Structures are given as C-alpha cells and as structure tokens.
Amino acid sequence: MINKQVNSLSEAVVDIFDGAIVMIGGFGEAGSPIELIHALIDHGAKNLTVVSNNTGSGHVGLAALIENKQVKKIICSFPRTANSTVFPELYNAGKIELELVPQGTLAERIRAGGAGIPAFYVPASVNTPLAEGKESRMFNEQEYVLEYGIKADFALVKAETADRYGNLLYHATARNFGPIMCTASKVAIVQVKKIVEAGQIDPETVVTPGIFVQKVIEVINPADESKLVEEEMSYP
Amino acid sequence: MINNDIKIGWDRAEMAQKVALDIPDGSYVNLGIGIPELVADFVPEGRELIYQTENGLLGMGPVPEEGKGDRELVNAGKKYITSIPGAAYFHHADSFTMIRGGHIDVCVLGAMQVSKHGDLANWSTGAKDAIPAVGGAMDLVAGVKRIFVITQHNTKHGDPKIVEECSFPLTGKEVVERIYSNLAILDIKKEGLFVRELAPNVSFEYLEEHTGAKLNQYLKTQV
Numbered sequence: 021m022i023n024k025q026v027n028s029l030s031e032a033v034v035d036i037f038d039g040a041i042v043m044i045g046g047f048g049e050a051g052s053p054i055e056l057i058h059a060l061i062d063h064g065a066k067n068l069t070v071v072s073n074n075t076g077s078g079h080v081g082l083a084a085l086i087e088n089k090q091v092k093k094i095i096c097s098f099p100r101t102a103n104s105t106v107f108p109e110l111y112n113a114g115k116i117e118l119e120l121v122p123q124g125t126l127a128e129r130i131r132a133g134g135a136g137i138p139a140f141y142v143p144a145s146v147n148t149p150l151a152e153g154k155e156s157r158m159f160n161e162q163e164y165v166l167e168y169g170i171k172a173d174f175a176l177v178k179a180e181t182a183d184r185y186g187n188l189l190y191h192a193t194a195r196n197f198g199p200i201m202c203t204a205s206k207v208a209i210v211q212v213k214k215i216v217e218a219g220q221i222d223p224e225t226v227v228t229p230g231i232f233v234q235k236v237i238e239v240i241n242p243a244d245e246s247k248l249v250e251e252e253m254s255y256p
Numbered sequence: 257m258i259n260n261d262i263k264i265g266w267d268r269a270e271m272a273q274k275v276a277l278d279i280p281d282g283s284y285v286n287l288g289i290g291i292p293e294l295v296a297d298f299v300p301e302g303r304e305l306i307y308q309t310e311n312g313l314l315g316m317g318p319v320p321e322e323g324k325g326d327r328e329l330v331n332a333g334k335k336y337i338t339s340i341p342g343a344a345y346f347h348h349a350d351s352f353t354m355i356r357g358g359h360i361d362v363c364v365l366g367a368m369q370v371s372k373h374g375d376l377a378n379w380s381t382g383a384k385d386a387i388p389a390v391g392g393a394m395d396l397v398a399g400v401k402r403i404f405v406i407t408q409h410n411t412k413h414g415d416p417k418i419v420e421e422c423s424f425p426l427t428g429k430e431v432v433e434r435i436y437s438n439l440a441i442l443d444i445k446k447e448g449l450f451v452r453e454l455a456p457n458v459s460f461e462y463l464e465e466h467t468g469a470k471l472n473q474y475l476k477t478q479v
Contacts, residue, residue: 124352124395131349147429194328
C-alpha cells in the first residue's frame, strides 16, 4: 500500500544531508513551509544550496535557516524583503553565495529541471549584467541566453490539502513555486493543513499529481510568519 | 517671483490616471510595485481590465477591508489583495508563460532611469554594497507586448531620470514604449523621444531643462 504520510516533522526532513540542494517554496511568507524549515534547523544539515524566491524575514523560517549558517549558497530572484536583515549582513560579509536569477527564469529553470530538460534559451536578461558570461544565440533575429534546468535533492513545500498518494491542492497565491519544485526534486516533502482520504480530492482539480510528492506531513495550524516577525521571535 | 499657487505638473494620482486612460478595454495588465499599483484606481467606467500578478493570480481585485487580509493572497509587493469573481490561480512557471510568452498586453513599471532608446534601468544602482534583487522585471520587459513606465521626471536630488544612455545596469534594452512622468507623457520612437503631452504649467523649454536627453515635438499632424 502506498502511504506518503509521515507522522512527525523530524521524520519528514531526516534524510536531508550536508551539501544537499534544497528547494524551498514560497513567495515571501505565502507558501513558505515554516514548520518544515524549522525542522530542518533542528535536524542541522549544513552546506546547503537553497533555491527559493526570497531570503526570508526577521529571524524565523528561511531567514533563521540562513542565520543558523546552514546555507552556503542561495539561488534566488529577490533576496531583499521588508524585515530582511539576516541575508544582507551575511552577504555583505562574504559569508553566503548568491546566484541572482530573474524570477521567470528561476521558475522555468525549476520547471525544466522537473521536466527532464537540461537547458533552454530565454530572452529575459539579454543586454543586462545577468547575461554576462552566458552563451547566447539568435533566433528569428532576436537574442536569447542559455539557461540551465535546476534539479534538487529535496523540496520543502507548503500546500493546503493532500491525500496518502501525495495529490495536492493549494490555497490562493501560496501555490507559487510549490508545484514546480515538487517536480524538480528527488524527494518532495510537503506540509499541508489537512490530509484527506484518497478519493476525496476531485481528480479534475488536482494541482500536483502524487507522483511528484514523496512525503506529506499534516500541520493543522501553521505559524503566521508575519506575526512571528512582528513579535520579534527567533528560531531556534 | 515665484507664485506658490501655481501647480507645476501632475501628482501621482493624475499620472496614474493618464496611464489608465491609455490602456484599452479588455487588456490583460501587469502592474509593477509602487506608483504603478495606483493605475487600477483610475480605469474609466465601462472598461474592463484583467490584472495579472506574477506570483500567481489572474483577476486581481482591490485591497481587502482592514483586518480581512489573507496571508496567502498577496500581490507581487507581498501586500494583501483580493481575487475577482472569475479569477484563476496558477504556479510560477505558468505565470511566466503568460509573461514571457507574450500573453500580457500591457505592463506598467517604475524606473530609476529610461534612455531615449527605451532602455530601462529599474533594479539596481550598481552600487557595490547594494544587495542585488531583480524579481520579475527582466522577464516582464522581455515578454509583455507594451511596456509603459510611470515615474517622477527627476530624482529627489533633481537629477534627470530620462537620459541619453542609462548609467545604471539595464533591466532591458529598447523595451519602453511610453513614459508617464509628473511633467509630461513621452513616446519613445526609433527617431528618439517625442512629447505626447505636457503637464499643466510645463513648457517645452522647462521640460528640456529637466530632461537628460534630446526631446522632439510632434508635428501637429502626427499626434
């Protein structure tokens, strides 16, 4: 019998190893899997390469993972957010590496990674500093740059509802990078507010088919990141 | 003698209104963070625009009532929004398929600098200690059919933002079609910058003094 549900956050992240590439979903706090990130802090894997749109806020969630010195490199489109001080300080001190990628290119690199496409051409960033050193090619008299697909060892994703097969539904704009990160990682670990019986999710509405998901964990009342930041909480 | 009662130029709301008037009925529109967000408040009655926000919503509605926001329903600036009846959510690769794939009709962006060729710089001053952050700007200018810029004509220090050549790192080359500033509306053509409309109490000469690039006037028959 297939059952992807795990019963504890520590069990969900136990296999994450030093040096792993970890995709972390979310656009700001929307879709950020804060409980899974905190479990990864407890777990302690180091020298991680993190792929995520932002770098977190305050001293919780992704910012706390970075502050805890577990991340050696981040691949990201927007490492500046309101209340984001952890990343800027480490970056300016030369203690974390940044690969800055236009947001759409980041999304497509993840999508391509999941779809078995090693590289592709995009028009975004042509004639800008972000295209420097990259291969380029003309198609229909327009210039494009070569970008590479990204694959990860793990993805940490937040969704709304799952079943034991790993089929997923999301909520509003918390979907963002979740579905593509599940496809691009060997082990997609998903926290959801609710796990339902197989068959209770209408197959017509499934957003992420279960084949892309390896572990689901129920977190009924996930933390409100903004509130934690407001209260100046820090993790651990 | 300066008469303080004479208002020179447009305020932000008036600039946003000018942009809104130029977006055709039925357009799919992406609004950048900041002044561009104001455009949605000025859509003329009888026109329907659909707003896309690149973090995964087509059919973005107004800001919710105080206290009714959903942390997981936000715009690209990570502010609370609503979705309209008939809206759709999607993941980031689909979102940028809309953007890069040429399915969005108009994008309104802010600017640090715009050149007379339509080159846009709006993501980095290139300063060494600055944390570089690009977001979706490069994808938007590469893929959206029409790029409008809404910006103050000059920086806080009075330097021109509309220049012969951008000194800041580019977001995209030859991408901007029209600039809406507090002083004028400018079209960017192969032949250079053309003044489409002057704001109240702004003369062509005044505009020239505040612009870092050569300005051209349309012949009356061209407008």
